[in-house]
Amino acid sequence: MTELLQNLLLGLLLGGVYALAASGLTLIFGVMRVINIAHGAFLILASFITYWLWDAFGIDPLLAIVITTPIVFALGWVTYKVVVSPIRTAPMASTVLLTFGLALVVEGAMGEIWGNNSTAVRPSYADESFIFGGLFLPKAQVYGGLIAVVVLVLLWGVLTKTWLGRAIRAAATNPSSAELVGIKVSAVAALVFALGIAAAGAGGAITGVLYPFVPGSHYQWIARLLAIVVLGGLGSLNGAVLGALIFGIAETLTAAYVSPSWATAVPYAIVFLVLLIRPQGLLGTRLREDAVAA
Amino acid sequence: MALTGVLALGLAACGGDDSEGGGGDSSGPIRIGSSLPLTGEFSQPGQAAKQGYEVWQEMVNDAGGLLGREVELVVKDDASNQNTVVTDYNALISQDKVDLLLGTFSSLLNLPASAVAEKNQMLYVEPAGGSPDMFNRGFKYLFFTQQATSNLQGKVFAEWVAALPEDQRPKTAAYPTLDDPFAAPNVAGIQEILEAAGVETVYQETYAIDTKNFDTIVNAMKNADPDLVVHGAQFEDGIGLTRSMLKADFTPGMFYETNAPSFGAQYSDGIGMENTEGVIYAVSHSPEADTPGNAEFVAKYKEMFGTDEVPEDAADGYAAAQVMQAAVEAVGNIDDQEAMASWLRENEVDTILGSLSWDETGAPTGEFLIGQWQNGKPEIVLPADVSTADIEPGWHPGAGG
Numbered sequence: 281m282t283e284l285l286q287n288l289l290l291g292l293l294l295g296g297v298y299a300l301a302a303s304g305l306t307l308i309f310g311v312m313r314v315i316n317i318a319h320g321a322f323l324i325l326a327s328f329i330t331y332w333l334w335d336a337f338g339i340d341p342l343l344a345i346v347i348t349t350p351i352v353f354a355l356g357w358v359t360y361k362v363v364v365s366p367i368r369t370a371p372m373a374s375t376v377l378l379t380f381g382l383a384l385v386v387e388g389a390m391g392e393i394w395g396n397n398s399t400a401v402r403p404s405y406a407d408e409s410f411i412f413g414g415l416f417l418p419k420a421q422v423y424g425g426l427i428a429v430v431v432l433v434l435l436w437g438v439l440t441k442t443w444l445g446r447a448i449r450a451a452a453t454n455p456s457s458a459e460l461v462g463i464k465v466s467a468v469a470a471l472v473f474a475l476g477i478a479a480a481g482a483g484g485a486i487t488g489v490l491y492p493f494v495p496g497s498h499y500q501w502i503a504r505l506l507a508i509v510v511l512g513g514l515g516s517l518n519g520a521v522l523g524a525l526i527f528g529i530a531e532t533l534t535a536a537y538v539s540p541s542w543a544t545a546v547p548y549a550i551v552f553l554v555l556l557i558r559p560q561g562l563l564g565t566r567l568r569e570d571a572v573a574a
Numbered sequence: 575m576a577l578t579g580v581l582a583l584g585l586a587a588c589g590g591d592d593s594e595g596g597g598g599d600s601s602g603p604i605r606i607g608s609s610l611p612l613t614g615e616f617s618q619p620g621q622a623a624k625q626g627y628e629v630w631q632e633m634v635n636d637a638g639g640l641l642g643r644e645v646e647l648v649v650k651d652d653a654s655n656q657n658t659v660v661t662d663y664n665a666l667i668s669q670d671k672v673d674l675l676l677g678t679f680s681s682l683l684n685l686p687a688s689a690v691a692e693k694n695q696m697l698y699v700e701p702a703g704g705s706p707d708m709f710n711r712g713f714k715y716l717f718f719t720q721q722a723t724s725n726l727q728g729k730v731f732a733e734w735v736a737a738l739p740e741d742q743r744p745k746t747a748a749y750p751t752l753d754d755p756f757a758a759p760n761v762a763g764i765q766e767i768l769e770a771a772g773v774e775t776v777y778q779e780t781y782a783i784d785t786k787n788f789d790t791i792v793n794a795m796k797n798a799d800p801d802l803v804v805h806g807a808q809f810e811d812g813i814g815l816t817r818s819m820l821k822a823d824f825t826p827g828m829f830y831e832t833n834a835p836s837f838g839a840q841y842s843d844g845i846g847m848e849n850t851e852g853v854i855y856a857v858s859h860s861p862e863a864d865t866p867g868n869a870e871f872v873a874k875y876k877e878m879f880g881t882d883e884v885p886e887d888a889a890d891g892y893a894a895a896q897v898m899q900a901a902v903e904a905v906g907n908i909d910d911q912e913a914m915a916s917w918l919r920e921n922e923v924d925t926i927l928g929s930l931s932w933d934e935t936g937a938p939t940g941e942f943l944i945g946q947w948q949n950g951k952p953e954i955v956l957p958a959d960v961s962t963a964d965i966e967p968g969w970h971p972g973a974g975g
Contacts, residue, residue, distance in 0.1 A: 396613060418818075496654065
């Protein structure tokens with residue numbers, strides 16, 4: 281029983297970080313129908329920025345989120361204006377190709393700046409755990425999970441409780457009508473893209489503390505993140521959180537009770553099964569066929 | 575007949591005289607092609623191997639070239655991808671028209687890449703691809719230039735454990751292993767010897783190459799409570815699993831890990847210098863080793879790359895190039911690559927890794943060095959005749975550095 285509880289807790293903590301990293305990806309798709317293949321690359325970029333702040337200035341990597349996230353937000357905004365905006369209304373396949381190319385460019389830039397060596401961010405608490413009742417909870421994962429919850433609640437609050445959130449939802453639902461009521465859809469799109477990248481940035485700051493990384497690590501992340509948002513329902517923030525928790529728990533329980541060699545495969549099998557039954561994902565809705573892209 | 579490196583060096587010295595008689599019909603540089611994982615998951619060793627090739631290139635050119643001709647490296651990036659590496663070697667042969675090939679890094683990439691070389695009947699000397707699966711395909715042109723295939727890499731360590739007095743010998747062992755053609759046979763080779771010595775296996779699992787989170791594996795190992803952990807790792811997973819062991823306060827009495835601990839400062843940065851004390855690993859090269867040309871290689875590496883730390887993978891790359899060089903100079907031209915392969919099968923070559931020789935399949939026939947982190951630095955502890963320090967049983971995280 282203790283072992284099951286231990287594995288469930290480890291799975292939930294893992295899922296919490298996955299949720300933060302995936303939330304931006306689903307947000308960007310939900311509003312602008314762009315599948316951002318470069319999302320994992322921005323996540324690793326945030327890990328490298330976190331490493332730089334920690335190594336050069338001694339800033340605690342998790343507290344550095346308040347610096348890392350705005351930096352990555354700004355990079356996301358510039359990326360949207362320069363790269364994504366010109367093809368936003370192009371077919372979805374074009375945006376996939378474009379963002380894949382963008383991921384390669386970001387990977388190359390990270391290699392040039394920081395080198396292709398494996399990098400680890402290890403604050404003093406990185407390898408310590410809270411231990412009680414025979415259970416261990418890694419401190420970095422607990423702190424990271426708490427930060428993920430705070431950021432996700434803030435993101436959820438912005439989307440549901442503010443004028444900006446209503447504007448974002450209006451722009452996502454029907455861009456033409458949103459323009460008619462005074463919402464600058466292109467400005468909202470830039471903001472959403474930057475917000476989405478910033479969420480990946482916060483996730484990257486946490487994952488950088490949890491796992492070593494190289495510029496090429498983004499391939500593993502984008503594969504997981506895409507599976508998570510598809511499982512939850514593309515475009516649904518709640519779905520991304522639910523999908524991430526299921527993914528984290530499935531990965532952990534498979535490693536514990538089936539075999540670690542199946543741990544990265546079984547969650548994808550779950551995605552496959554869910555999509556067979558519910559093609560739009562757990563909390564997703566079918567795309568509006570009448571929506572006109574701005 | 576066994577020719578040594580002395581003969582190889584002698585041939586090198588008179589190589590210039592041979593160039594008229596062989597070396598193709600070009601008087602320009604000899605072009606040597608390789609594809610390496612300069613980006614992607616294996617970028618770490620790939621970059622180091624490239625540095626090793628570059629040190630060799632510069633040293634050979636400074637000494638008058640190969641067969642009296644300048645050497646020019648043509649290196650492509652396979653991005654750690656099996657498909658790209660095949661494309662790269664095909665392009666090196668058919669478009670770049672290189673004269674000679676050097677291998678890529680890791681068994682995963684060398685498996686398909688060596689097949690391209692074999693099909694084109696070109697000598698393929700690889701610095702890092704020790705899976706036994708490399709050598710059961712009947713290839714004639716393939717040679718691996720470390721001391722032993724991966725299933726024998728930990729043999730010296732396992733035999734040492736098996737020979738320990740009973741009260742010091744671990745009674746139980748755990749074997750977490752990366753699902754990789756290099757790591758899995760490596761651990762299996764150790765496990766076979768330890769089980770024969772009565773060390774009970776209490777945990778044995780393989781994990782996928784894209785595994786990020788090791789907490790669950792470590793939790794299961796902790797519950798099994800082994801005296802010894804033998805971890806089959808590349809690099810990142812070596813860091814990841816060790817850090818998870820520390821988080822779970824699971825510190826077995828003895829800890830052996832493949833590959834990762836030989837990465838010097840990157841390893842100690844990754845797990846924390848204080849946690850390295852006592853970690854044991856197999857390694858092919860020691861910068862302090864008294865092997866022919868090693869001091870010159872180490873000095874040149876430090877001069878070219880401005881660092882005091884010489885990666886093992888750079889040394890492996892350099893040694894592969896040394897072996898290729900010896901074969902070319904022994905044959906006296908760059909055209910008869912079948913003769914080069916035949917020569918390598920019949921002769922020993924002195925390298926910075928020591929004297930290397932091969933069986934019919936191109937697999938090396940030597941023994942690996944065993945290293946151990948002691949007082950914040952890596953030492954060679956086995957075999958005893960080349961050791962720089964005595965081996966100390968026990969892993970003592972928190973005490974190192």
